[in-house]
Amino acid sequence: MNDSEKLDLILEELKSLKVQQKDLQQNQEDLKIQLMKSTAELKAMDSLIFDEVERVHGIMLKRTDELSRKIG
Secondary structure (H helix, E strand, O other): OOHHHHHHHHHHHHHHHHHHHHHHHHHHHHHHHHHHHHHHHHHHHHHHHHHHHHHHHHHHHHHHHHHHHHHO
16 A cells, blocks of 8 residues: 555545534534423423422412311
8 A cells, every 4th residue: 555545545534534523513512402402391390390389388278277267
């Protein structure tokens, strides 16, 4: 194998590595976007759960107050 052939092989490998790097960068960007979406969805769910807990807590307070008045 002469020097020119060796150089061609090295250049081909470099091109392949550049393509792989671009693919990895795109995958990283896609993952960042998905992470942001998932985080936003989780925050929204947290808010819904907290609202439901507050609602149930209010019902429980009302019921305990009613029971206290009946007993006392």
